[in-house]
Amino acid sequence: MSRALIIVDFQNDFTPGGELAVPDGDSIAAKLNELAASGDFDLVIATRDWHPADHSSFKVNGGPWPVHCVAGTLGAQLHPALDQTRIDVIVDKGQDVATDGYSGFAGTDLDEILRERGVTDVTVAGLATDYCVKNTALDALRAGYGVTVDPGAVRGVEIEAGDSERALAEVRSAGGVLA
Ligand code: VGL
Ligand code: ZN
Numbered sequence: 001m002s003r004a005l006i007i008v009d010f011q012n013d014f015t016p017g018g019e020l021a022v023p024d025g026d027s028i029a030a031k032l033n034e035l036a037a038s039g040d041f042d043l044v045i046a047t048r049d050w051h052p053a054d055h056s057s058f059k060v061n062g063g064p065w066p067v068h069c070v071a072g073t074l075g076a077q078l079h080p081a082l083d084q085t086r087i088d089v090i091v092d093k094g095q096d097v098a099t100d101g102y103s104g105f106a107g108t109d110l111d112e113i114l115r116e117r118g119v120t121d122v123t124v125a126g127l128a129t130d131y132c133v134k135n136t137a138l139d140a141l142r143a144g145y146g147v148t149v150d151p152g153a154v155r156g157v158e159i160e161a162g163d164s165e166r167a168l169a170e171v172r173s174a175g176g177v178l179a
Contacts (some may be wrong), residue, residue: 008126013075029081034087050092102135121146129156
């Protein structure tokens, strides 16, 4: 068994002060660093939401979200509290203008990278529980990986109260482990 940590979208725009701030999003920084440094993982991946400026998920383009994580901007950079010396690979997603790109597997090499390294199991952490963490975890299950989500290492947008809890329940019903 080989295990990877996938740190989803721990970026400036998803943390307080950012364009699509997840409440308390920065509070998981120490937990993420601890996981990445734990020695429990053979591979540590960080995904970044990395949108073109005309992305369809932006309100100005008819979508649900404020402009966020435009490729190359400060808001799209990984949060400075994340210890990048522990990150082996950065995977950029959300680059297709027409699709939401919530999942780290959507339109990326993530599956290939994991298979190449013989990864069988992934732990998914980061932001946001109810969007990109959820979709990444569900896609990992569909792709045949064993999936764990650490509820202490994720935070949600919570457009509706309970969204994060429902997202975690969905991951568990699909075969994921909450630990
Ligand atoms: C995300 C909304 C829009 C996320 C990305 O990282 O969860 N949420 N784009
Ligand atoms: Zn996005």
